[in-house]
Amino acid sequence: MKLSVNTLLVDVSGHSPLWHLPPTIDLGEHRLAPARLLAELERQQPEVVLMDIEQLERLLAFPGLALSDLSHLRHLLFVAPTPGHTALAKRAAAQFACTVRGYTYLDDQWQALDSLQTEHEHSCQRALAHPAVSAAALDGQVLFVVPHPCSPTLVDDHLDVTAAAMNQQMDDQQLAQAVQLDQQLAHAALLSMLYGLDRCGLLPAPLENVAASLANAGIGPGQRALVARWLDVLQAQGLLRRDGVQLYPTVAADTWSLEALEQAWAKLAPAWANNTGGHGTIDYARDNARALPALMRGERAAVHLLFPEGRTERAAALYRESLAAQYQHQAVAHWVAAWAARQSHGAPLRVLEVGAGTGATTQAVLPALAKAGVALDYLCTDVSRYFAEQAVARHAHWPWVRHGVFDIDRPALEQGRTTQAWDLIVAGGVLNAARDTDRTLATLYALLKPGGWLVFSEPTREEFWVMASQAFMLEQAADERQHGSSTFLDLAQWQAALARTGFQGNRSLPGADHTLAPLGHRVFVAQVPHQRLSREALAAHLQAPGLRIELPEYLPEPSTLSQWASLSAAKDLP
Structure with missing residues (x-):
């Protein structure tokens, strides 16, 4: 529609414009430099001016505006693509000493921004009065609402069906061998830590001024927290003992020599390949053990060991190879397929996978x-x-x-993702990489519809070979993991974190009596309560067409809220 004063007045008032308008300039289809525009306004002396918001912003930023004589101006109208801009209108009114009103074309008609803003402010007040709302804020035409937490209820997670199916698919003898091989891999990794400490001059290891001792030994700043955790783990596993203010090895030095470690890897490799059908995990753990002194000093980047020459084959094998990984992928795929089959047919089921990486979980779930x-x-x-x-x-x-x-470390709305847009979220072995587990779970919770599910797989006990390899790539956690010597949350900590977020259900596989249970690799399923306030229910309560509703996990400062409001959510649309 052409932007003109007459068109605007007709659409806003619903009546034909007056025949005798005061002197007017319509700048809706013209672009003039600020200096030339001011010259035209002074020459023609209009009482009414129409311009778009870009022209107005440029004019207000022009230093020569204060020197111009615009005393003849009575009304300034501007057109914006979206509602809001109240502050801009107030600033222009003060600068021009006239009436300033903004308009936008919404729902097939012109609407005044100030009246629209007032209507939306009333909607915000009505939202705050809703019993299920704990906080609300308005930015332009976007209303942000934080719902009250819901009390959890009993939920049928159908995990028992998946557990029975997995018991039929995997050979128990092969699983028992997998547990033994994992224990051997863990022991080899612990010995490689002793080797790294020795090569860096840290045996005997210090118990006092550990940070300073690590720095003096040349341990890189980004690696010191990890190496300090090694000392705790090696003590707990009985490979270091305290004597005075130092820690001494409890095993002979020839057990952690490079030659002894090479023999351990050579013995483990064929048994691992026979059990899993691959050797990528052992190759990766062995290469990291050889490189530990350089990794500890920050002389070598750990990412190059996981992705040699930029290739992804090793990382792909790492997440697919072990029987524990195979159990996780197959269990997630079985549960997701059964969940989909139970849903009523209608609109497409919306599934979001986060942290897909090399696609190990995806490869099982999609078929x-x-x-x-x-x-x-x-x-x-x-x-x-x-x-x-x-x-x-x-x-x-x-x-x-x-x-x-x-x-997963950034709020969903900051990334242009719409809240309550998904029926299911899948996360295969990625949530342990979150800096703050509670914050990430809250982000995923806000993305799910009421009744939506989160299914994810995670280690729940320390993986010593990971501590001597991939841990060099992980950022320092900002949650409860930073207070203990752990890379991963344990089972109880995951259950508590899910409950704090508001998820219900929160069971996991395998069961305590399963052969793979000692390894700690688990598949969790958790649900957002059906009674959680939905966008549809709130929209029906507000009856405010043109108002976009988002339900984030929290309300940030106003500048961040404005940023969220400005981001398009189109990327979430199929």
């Missing part, structure tokens, strides 16, 4: 979902654009799969 025979919209994401782009070709034969980037 299972395809067999469920339901309409799907599956958004596969990772924090790395490289991984997200690589996945496009792998999933080309599933037209209902989309790809994108998502960072």
Whole structure:
């Protein structure tokens, strides 16, 4: 629609414009430099001016505005693409000493921004009066509402069906061998820590002024917290003992020599390959053990060992190879497929996968979902654009799969993601990388619809070989893990974190009596309560067309809220 004073007055008032308008300039289709625009305004002396918001902003920023004579101006109208801009209108009114009103084209008609803002402010007040709302804030046409927590209720998570299916799929004798091999791998990793400490001159190890001692030994600043944790773990495992203010090894030096470690890896490799069908994990752990002194000093980047020459084959094997990993992927895939089959048919089920990485979990879940025979919209994401782009070709034969980037450490709205948009979120072995587990869980909780599910797999006990390899790549946690010598939350800590967030259910596999239980690799399922306030219920209560509603996990400072309001949520649409 053409932007003109007459058009605007007709659409706003509903009547034909007056024939005898005061002197007017319509700048709706013209772009003039601020200096020339001011000259035209002084020459023509209009009483009414129409311009777009960009012209107004440029004019207000022009230093020569204060020197211009615009005393003839009575009304300034500006057009904006979105509601809001109240502060801009007030600033312009003070600068021009006239009436300033903004308009936007919304719901097929022109609407005054100030009246629209007032209506939306009333909606914010009505939202705050809702018994299920704990906080609300308005920015333009976006209303942010934080719902009250819901009391958890009993929920049927259908995990027992998945557990029975997994018991039929995997050989118990092979699983028992996998546990023994994992213990051997853990012992070899602990001995490699002794080797690294010795090569860096840290045996006997200090108990006083540990940070200073590590610095004096040349341990890199980013590696000191990890190496200090090694000392705690080696004590707990009985490989270091305290004598005065130092820690001494309890095993002979020849057990952690490079030659002894090479023999241990050579013995472990064929048994591991026979059990799992691959050797990537042992190759990776061995290469890290050889490089530990350089890794500890920060002379070598750990990422190059996981992705040699930028290749992803080793990382892919690492997340697929062990029987514990195979159990996790198959259990997640079985549960997700059964969940999809139980849903009522209608709109496509919306599934978000976070931290897809090399696609180990995705590779198991997508074929299972395809067999469920339901309409799907599956958004596969990772924090790395490289991984997200690589996945496009792998999933080309599933037209209902989309790809994108998502960072579990950042609020969803900051990334342009719509709250309460997903029926299910899948996270395979990624949540342990979160800096703050509670904050990340709250972000995922806000993304799910009421009744939506989170299914994820995680280690729940220390992995010593990870402490001597991948841990060099992990950032220092900002949650309860920073207070203890642990890379991962344990089972009780995960259950507590899920409950604090508001999830209900919170059971996991395998059961305590399962052969793989000692390894601590678990699959969790948790649900957002159905009674949680939904966008649809709140919209029906407010009856405010044109108002966009978001339900984040918290309300940030106003500047951040404005940033969230300005971001488009179009990337969440199929």
